[in-house]
Amino acid sequence: MDYPPLSDYGIIGNDDRCALVSRQGSIDWCCFPHLESPSVFAAILDANRGGRFAVSPAADHESSHRYVDRTNVLETTFETARGQATVTDLMPMTPDDEAGRFQRAIYRKLECDRGRVELDVAFEPRFDYARIRPTFERTDEGILARRDDERTDGIDDLLVLSGDCEFSIDRTDSTVTATAPIEAGEQRWIRASYGDPTPPSVDHDRVLDETKRYWREWVGGRRECPESIPERWHEMVVRSELVLKLLIHHDTGAIPAAATTSMPEAIGSDRTWDYRYNWIRDAKFTVQALHSTGHEREGREYFDWFVDVAKTDPEQITPLYGLHGDAGDEITERVLDHLEGYRGTGPVRIGNGAATQKQLDVYGTIVQAIYETIRFGEDVDVDDETWQSICAIVDYVCDHWDERDAGIWEFRGEHRHFLYSKLLCWVALDRGIELAETGDLRAPLARWKESRSAVRDAIETRGYSESADCFVQYFDGDDALDATALLLPIYEFLPPDDDRVQSTIDAVIDRLTTDDGLVVRFVDTDVRRDEQKAFLLCSFWLVDALVLSNRVERAREYFENVLEYASPLGLYTEKVDPETGQLLGNFPQAFSHLGLINSVTYLTRTLETEGDVDSADFQPENVQALFRRANASDVDDR
CATH class of the missing domain: 2.70.98.10 (Beta-galactosidase; Chain A, domain 5)
Known part of the structure; x- marks a missing residue:
């Protein structure tokens, strides 16, 4: 068949x-x-x-x-x-x-x-x-x-x-x-x-x-499309919301990366993973997408889920969790040899070996998600237990930020000082400091600030390549370029108009991006061979970074092009073949749909301001109502 x-x-x-x-x-x-x-x-x-x-x-x-x-x-x-x-x-x-x-x-x-x-x-x-x-x-x-x-x-x-x-x-x-x-x-x-x-x-x-x-x-009933954006964008946001709701586990609030296992990243590749788990790294983008589309209940349930994770001993926090709470060694990766795999591409895997990896970015993701939920105006009670958990995480980052890890792309058997992991360590420290100062909460601020400065210095001196004129995938990486460098302005590590940020965006466009705005994850790295298939979330990151840089015309052009790679039903996988348009990877992919929602949020805010934009325009308090123009009672049964 x-x-x-x-x-x-x-x-x-x-x-x-x-x-x-x-x-x-x-x-x-x-x-x-x-x-x-x-x-x-x-x-x-x-x-x-x-x-x-x-x-x-x-x-x-x-x-x-x-x-x-x-x-x-x-x-x-x-x-x-x-x-x-x-x-x-x-x-x-x-x-x-x-x-x-x-x-x-x-x-x-x-x-x-x-x-x-x-x-x-x-x-x-x-x-x-x-x-x-x-x-x-x-x-x-x-x-x-x-x-x-x-x-x-x-x-x-x-x-x-x-x-x-x-x-x-x-x-x-x-x-x-x-x-x-x-x-x-x-x-x-x-x-x-x-x-x-x-x-x-x-x-x-x-x-x-x-x-x-x-x-x-x-x-949201007959939710109207904001006048400032095309109807198609609005329809794609609504479909993305509906996809995310399908994936949300109603008992725990956890959200799996996708509904399937072992859809290959490329036909004939052995990169076939089980994505029916909740990855910690999704938290910031999930919180942003749920709140900007007005789904506070789901946002709060998700918040409660990762607060429970935060209360774990930091040493025991893992990159991903089962939807019912299993983690680490409880998640065993196995191969089902009796199944041939999609289009004959195996192995078919259940479970995921990344559950036991060391990924330092998870700590910054947790603190950022708590910080961002509070800034969205949620009536969040940061009780003493929660605050002590945050403190334990930030303290852990102080002690371990300068260690090697597997990185966001979960390289197996290859640990480096990945730029993204260091960036998220800085995020954990920076947001922890801000939460303490704005909430007048007890914390070892001198120690945290000292570590924050050390992380910043390491990123700026070892994470930036003068020869390549861009931030690189890992410290002292020379020419190794990774799309995660686009997140430096998004996480507010550097302002968008910083020359190094702009040269990095230009490098991504030149070396990682197709004419249609599709972005592959990395090139010129000795960690793994270059990828030929585009990673859709990275394509949306590029749109966001361009918007923050006031390069809105290019951002809109790329965004419109990436929309063309959705399925006829408006669904996205993880990857796409730039040459054929073939959808690849597990399906539908939550990360891709989160990226779409957030890019529309960035673009919409820009179009509504009708002029130069500032990163302040994209703070949570300014974006959460963009798609709430609904008359919820206006619902029919057709």
Whole structure:
């Protein structure tokens, strides 16, 4: 079987689970009961073995898909010679759910728009990352699919398939099939429910209406587009918000980097990682994006999550965490040899070895996120326990900032004095000092200030290359250039108009950037060979740095170009091939969507000021209301 391009996929989901649906109507990735649980459908990782839940016409056809306006409800339309049908896919969001009984389900509405269409249904669950084929039995509820091995962990993996179809069981192939002929005006419903052999009876149309209403109310009803920005920017921000909400874990507030594992950074590359974890480094950008789009509740829940992390012994703080709190050695990276990987690119990995890496940037990220949340106007109570935790982190940075680490890009087996890690150590010290001084809180300020000066001196003397005329990837790195140098003005280490900042931006444009504004992460480094694929977040960083530099025309040009690399549904992966436009990496990528939201915030503020900009214009208190021009009660059910 073929592998659709990632641009052919849409995502549906609810509080802590997601599914990827191809333009051909096949659900090729879904994990139950949670996003980080083992998969039940994984055809995206092995088209023959992984399992899928497909609905598509038996006849030759053309297909397209779109989201129902301002929702995460996906419609796939099929056109055949005899008619047109639409499959509507959702995971329900209902106000009267009982302990998730409704939510652990996939609903599929089959509807004929004109003529007559015969739809084929193929239900092929494969439990535990396709290591376990199910047994099937007919019950009063439908077809019960259950894993056929004995478990000792108390989890009962099962799916119940029900609907308005005559289902046939092929026990040899462990597949359930059906044919659903429908004529104009007719509709059928199919549902796959996880974990409950007797799922509750529901009114499917009511669930659909409530789910659409939920998403529209969450995103802000008929939220108007600010007059100063193009409608397309606004639409992309709304889609990015909806993607982030799908990824947010409703119990903990944690946000995984992506919904998938092992989507390769390049076809044929062995760089295939599990991204279903929350990386600490995302905190600043997440806080900024959630607050600037008006989602204070999610911002506060995320704040509570990383404050809990901050209360850990600094020595034990790790780069990434599971969505339910596991960390460090609890996260074991393993290879699934029985799966071939997307388009034959393996290995397929679960878990992530970076969980035990030493990454000094995490400390600055935590302090910055707390600092920024407070500046957004949140009624945050920095109690004594929280402040002591911050002090412990800043003290730890004083003692360890001059050590080598794996860096933001998580180089395995290669530790250096990476510029970005030192920058974030400076951020931890600088923001800690400001919190202490503005809050009149007790702290060893003399020690902190001495360390802050030492870090600054090291960055300016060893992190800047006179020969290359730019800041470099690691201390004394000569020509090694890394896109993280763009963050120096964004984190306010240097003013945007500093000559060294401007020459670094020019170097990034000259050496890392395509004509379309796509930015690769690094070049001319001996840490790892140069990358050929563009990293989308870095492309948005360049936009932000250009805006701060009053180079707004170039920033807008690049931003418009990068928008062209989104999927037809407005979704981003981690990387893109600049030559072909092929989307690469795990999908959809939270970091990319965060970058888009924040770049629109920067650009919008510039357009609203209609003149030269100053970095003060981009402080939290000045950007948080840019997209709150909504009449939240103005919601429809169409």
